Amino acid sequence: xxxxxxxxxxxxELRAAEPGPVKPAGRLKADADLKQLMGKYYNGVFWAHRLHxxxxxxxxxxxxxxxxxxxxxxxYPENYGAILGSRKCAVEYCEIAxxxxxxxxxxxxxxxxxxxMMADRGPLNGRGLPAPDVLICAKNICNVVVKWWEVMARxxxxxxxxxxxxxxxxxxxxxxxxxxxxxxxxxxxAFLEKHTKRRLSRSRLVRVLENSTKTVALWEEVxxxxxxxxxxxxxxxxxxxxxxxxxxxGTDACVKYYRKLADELKERAAHxxxxxxxxxxxxxxxxxxxxxxxxxxxxxHERGAVFVGETYTNAWGEYSFSPEDYKDPxxxxxxxxxxxxxxxxxxxxxxxxxxxxRDYRADGVVFHxxxxxxxxxxxQYFLARGVQEQLGLPTLFIEAxxxxxxxxxxAATKTRVDAFLEILEGRKEAGGVGAxxxxxxxxxxC
Amino acid sequence: MSQDIxxxxxxxxxxxRQEVARQVAELAAVYADRRAYLADAARFKxxxxxxxxxxxxxxAPEELILAAGYHPARIVxxxxxxxxxxxxxxxFACSFARGCxxxxxxxxxxxxDGVVFPATCDSLRHAxxxxxRNVPQRFFHFMNFPSRLDxxxxxxxxxxxxxxxxxxxGAFAGVGAxxxxxKLPETAALMAEVRALLGRLWEARLTWPLxxxxxxxxxxxxxxxxxxxxxxYRDRLARLVAAVEALGPGAAGDAAAGGAGAGDAASVPVRLxxxxxxxxxxxxxxxxxESGAVVVGDDLCTGTRSFVTSEAATGGAGAVAGTAGxxxxxxLSGLARLYLxxxxxxxxxxxxxxxxxxxxxxxxGRAAGVVFLLQKFCETHAFDQPYLTSRxxxxxxxxxxxxxxxxxxxxxxxxxxxxxFLEMIAGRREVAANGGASR
Ligand code: SF4
Numbered sequence: 004x005x006x007x008x009x010x011x012x013x014x015x016e017l018r019a020a021e022p023g024p025v026k027p028a029g030r031l032k033a034d035a036d037l038k039q040l041m042g043k044y045y046n047g048v049f050w051a052h053r054l055h056x057x058x059x060x061x062x063x064x065x066x067x068x069x070x071x072x073x074x075x076x077x078x079y080p081e082n083y084g085a086i087l088g089s090r091k092c093a094v095e096y097c098e099i100a101x102x103x104x105x106x107x108x109x110x111x112x113x114x115x116x117x118x119x120m121m122a123d124r125g126p127l128n129g130r131g132l133p134a135p136d137v138l139i140c141a142k143n144i145c146n147v148v149v150k151w152w153e154v155m156a157r158x159x160x161x162x163x164x165x166x167x168x169x170x171x172x173x174x175x176x177x178x179x180x181x182x183x184x185x186x187x188x189x190x191x192x193a194f195l196e197k198h199t200k201r202r203l204s205r206s207r208l209v210r211v212l213e214n215s216t217k218t219v220a221l222w223e224e225v226x227x228x229x230x231x232x233x234x235x236x237x238x239x240x241x242x243x244x245x246x247x248x249x250x251x252x253g254t255d256a257c258v259k260y261y262r263k264l265a266d267e268l269k270e271r272a273a274h275x276x277x278x279x280x281x282x283x284x285x286x287x288x289x290x291x292x293x294x295x296x297x298x299x300x301x302x303x304h305e306r307g308a309v310f311v312g313e314t315y316t317n318a319w320g321e322y323s324f325s326p327e328d329y330k331d332p333x334x335x336x337x338x339x340x341x342x343x344x345x346x347x348x349x350x351x352x353x354x355x356x357x358x359x360x361r362d363y364r365a366d367g368v369v370f371h372x373x374x375x376x377x378x379x380x381x382x383q384y385f386l387a388r389g390v391q392e393q394l395g396l397p398t399l400f401i402e403a404x405x406x407x408x409x410x411x412x413x414a415a416t417k418t419r420v421d422a423f424l425e426i427l428e429g430r431k432e433a434g435g436v437g438a439x440x441x442x443x444x445x446x447x448x449c
Numbered sequence: 450m451s452q453d454i455x456x457x458x459x460x461x462x463x464x465x466r467q468e469v470a471r472q473v474a475e476l477a478a479v480y481a482d483r484r485a486y487l488a489d490a491a492r493f494k495x496x497x498x499x500x501x502x503x504x505x506x507x508x509a510p511e512e513l514i515l516a517a518g519y520h521p522a523r524i525v526x527x528x529x530x531x532x533x534x535x536x537x538x539x540x541f542a543c544s545f546a547r548g549c550x551x552x553x554x555x556x557x558x559x560x561x562d563g564v565v566f567p568a569t570c571d572s573l574r575h576a577x578x579x580x581x582r583n584v585p586q587r588f589f590h591f592m593n594f595p596s597r598l599d600x601x602x603x604x605x606x607x608x609x610x611x612x613x614x615x616x617x618x619g620a621f622a623g624v625g626a627x628x629x630x631x632k633l634p635e636t637a638a639l640m641a642e643v644r645a646l647l648g649r650l651w652e653a654r655l656t657w658p659l660x661x662x663x664x665x666x667x668x669x670x671x672x673x674x675x676x677x678x679x680x681x682y683r684d685r686l687a688r689l690v691a692a693v694e695a696l697g698p699g700a701a702g703d704a705a706a707g708g709a710g711a712g713d714a715a716s717v718p719v720r721l722x723x724x725x726x727x728x729x730x731x732x733x734x735x736x737x738x739e740s741g742a743v744v745v746g747d748d749l750c751t752g753t754r755s756f757v758t759s760e761a762a763t764g765g766a767g768a769v770a771g772t773a774g775x776x777x778x779x780x781l782s783g784l785a786r787l788y789l790x791x792x793x794x795x796x797x798x799x800x801x802x803x804x805x806x807x808x809x810x811x812x813x814g815r816a817a818g819v820v821f822l823l824q825k826f827c828e829t830h831a832f833d834q835p836y837l838t839s840r841x842x843x844x845x846x847x848x849x850x851x852x853x854x855x856x857x858x859x860x861x862x863x864x865x866x867x868x869x870f871l872e873m874i875a876g877r878r879e880v881a882a883n884g885g886a887s888r
Contacts, residue, residue, distance in 0.1 A: 104835035
């Protein structure tokens with residue numbers, strides 16, 4: 004789906020020409036592998052039952068490592084929701100769920116996937132996702148998934164396991180809270196063993212954790228190359244390229260893929276190749292992608308703006324384990340899966356955001372105020388003030404929904420983007436860049 | 450003139466009913482004027498309190514706040530926001546969270562010494578963080594409370610989170626955790642009395658042929674209790690319960706019995722149960738009842754779910770709501786078990802006890818229908834509603850979904866839909882009375 008063969012028309016009103024390649028880089032070479040890899044993954048999903056492999060419907064924030072170690076095929080309804088968004092058919096499925104009484108104010112991943120499940124229709128293979136044998140849900144990303152997974156478990160009348168994680172306003176997680184999560188992880192493994200009739204081998208689990216760690220290290224390497232100017236990739240690339248770290252983290256194929264991607268970005272960075280060669284503004288994106296409107300990203304690119312970091316893709320750099328952890332992998336998972344981005348307090352989130360903005364020399368931060376995802380969006384005003392006050396960077400708010408285009412106004416959004424880029428341009432001309440410029444410029448007005 | 454529908458002399462009953470109404474009105478007035486009540490620091494000093502601490506939801510242990518020497522005041526939103534919240538929370542956050550925060554940002558809660566937020570939903574968690582940073586109070590505590598009520602070790606974990614709260618309160622009060630725990634048996638006994646009294650009222654509403662209180666009155670009684678000094682409230686509640694019990698259950702077949710065959714079906718108020726989140730304005734229930742209904746039971750954050758165990762709601766354990774099966778806890782593990790035994794709110798898993806409680810309430814209250822009062826943008830309630838509706842339908846009960854925003858129903862629209870709903874129920878009753886349909 005990656006779409007970055009941006010033309011240069013209309014790209015230069017806001018910026019002076021700078022030396023460097025004129026043509027933006029085309030698609031990443033790795034995209035072909037990505038397509039194949041994810042195609043294979045979904046083939047595996049659709050074939051799983053015929054191959055007598057159990058299927059678990061699992062949340063993006065849940066520990067997937069035990070599943071891979073047990074030969075259970077994980078299926079991600081959230082990823083499926085994103086596919087509905089990028090294939091621009093989310094509304095069709097959301098409306099089925101809405102017709103069954105699910106409020107339009109609910110998360111559109113949930114509505115889309117529930118609609119597809121009810122109608123047993125979807126853009127992959129023409130049918131909905133293959134039915135689960137078990138369902139696994141971790142509350143560490145939101146409360147929504149608990150309710151959503153309950154709906155799906157009732158629909159299929161299949162056993163559901165909920166992993167309850169305490170909220171962690173400040174790290175570290177308290178010992179009794181870790182114990183609570185650890186007890187549930189042990190129970191989750193027993194649950195999987197009981198319902199899939201497979202046993203977990205601890206040594207296989209450690210091997211999968213090692214792969215997760217390698218994947219995360221490669222993912223971080225991929226991200227690091229974006230510190231170069233011009234950035235070798237933008238949010239478009241990263242949003243699509245995060246699919247493997249979400250869905251097949253822990254597998255050999257995943258490690259292999261990210262090795263290849265890292266090499267390609269390294270090469271691009273060394274040769275000054277990127278989607279926005281005459282890079283003028285470096286931006287950080289907060290929140291989930293607007294899957295139904297990647298054109299908006301191109302709109303930024305055409306105006307010399309590139310996304311050098313996203314809190315969403317960055318969050319996948321959190322699932323790494325150390326050799327020390329392998330002695331007690333369950334406890335290590337308890338710790339890792341409790342401290343994920345959407346389960347920590349706003350100060351921790353702000354710290355991670357500021358670090359990213361500094362490391363990647365951002366000129367501004369764009370907040371996607373995502374009507375669907377309350378857990379992600381509701382602290383953004385605090386984060387924006389933090390960015391303005393502590394780094395002096397302007398911020399932009401875009402009101403949208405990750406997959407439901409009915410909550411998005413394109414023309415108004417573009418007007419705000421233009422105004423924001425003008426503020427950035429004014430700062431450039433005044434010689435202020437990055438954290439050195441005056442605090443609060445631009446504010447939340449865009 | 451003073452005859453009931455069955456031709457009996459109802460004068461003594463009318464007088465007793467008047468006494469009940471008078472007492473309810475007094476309690477309603479306290480709630481209506483709650484800001485003045487809570488601002489009267491001298492009242493609380495005289496009653497021996499160190500100050501006042503606000504709290505949210507049904508999962509904040511009032512017993513511990515009391516044991517630390519503070520008066521617990523539940524935070525409820527007032528209808529109508531004027532705006533400071535818009536600088537902190539998007540408009541798609543739950544309207545209850547926005548309403549409370551807006552009031553706090555406008556200084557309505559500056560008189561409090563602190564606030565306790567238990568973990569419930571995503572919106573309130575964010576509201577807590579904003580509160581912490583923007584409302585000038587000396588004490589803030591976010592208490593983790595499990596989402597999964599059947600997790601291994603859940604009671605120990607909950608007790609441990611409560612111990613952290615006791616410690617924080619003890620440090621703030623200058624008495625230490627030990628000081629708080631020493632007082633806990635006494636404050637737990639007080640709250641158990643309050644819950645048992647409320648339980649008797651709720652039980653009477655639900656099971657008596659003539660409900661002694663309207664739903665509007667019952668909500669006022671409940672809401673007064675989250676504002677008032679608890680001993681004073683307990684005493685007033687005891688008087689009210691005595692007045693209600695003097696009134697008696699009425700006779701089966703009386704006008705308000707509401708069952709088919711109760712004489713002139715069209716004139717009998719329809720018995721309804723309401724379910725939803727925080728309803729902080731009794732006028733919302735009045736709107737439901739004005740159309741010719743009486744709300745005999747509820748599954749609300751500001752009602753049943755605050756003080757009734759699910760065992761009691763389904764009619765088990767002697768059916769006296771409130772303390773059934775839990776008694777008066779003397780320590781934190783007892784307190785944890787009590788809070789875990791409450792009728793679960795929709796942020797909790799699994800859903801079974803919640804469903805059973807709602808269905809049990811409707812069945813025991815011989816409700817003719819259920820009205821959902823859904824807070825705009827409350828995700829967990831919205832997720833549960835289609836399933837609850839289907840379970841009610843299986844049971845033969847019609848239901849209606851209404852949206853509440855900023856604590857209020859949108860009157861015109863709600864009135865019309867309620868009217869149609871009640872007409873539909875009346876139609877069903879007539880058919881049933883004529884010996885058809887339900888068979
Ligand atoms: S509410 Fe947000 S975090 Fe939760 S499932 Fe929806 S998009 Fe994901």
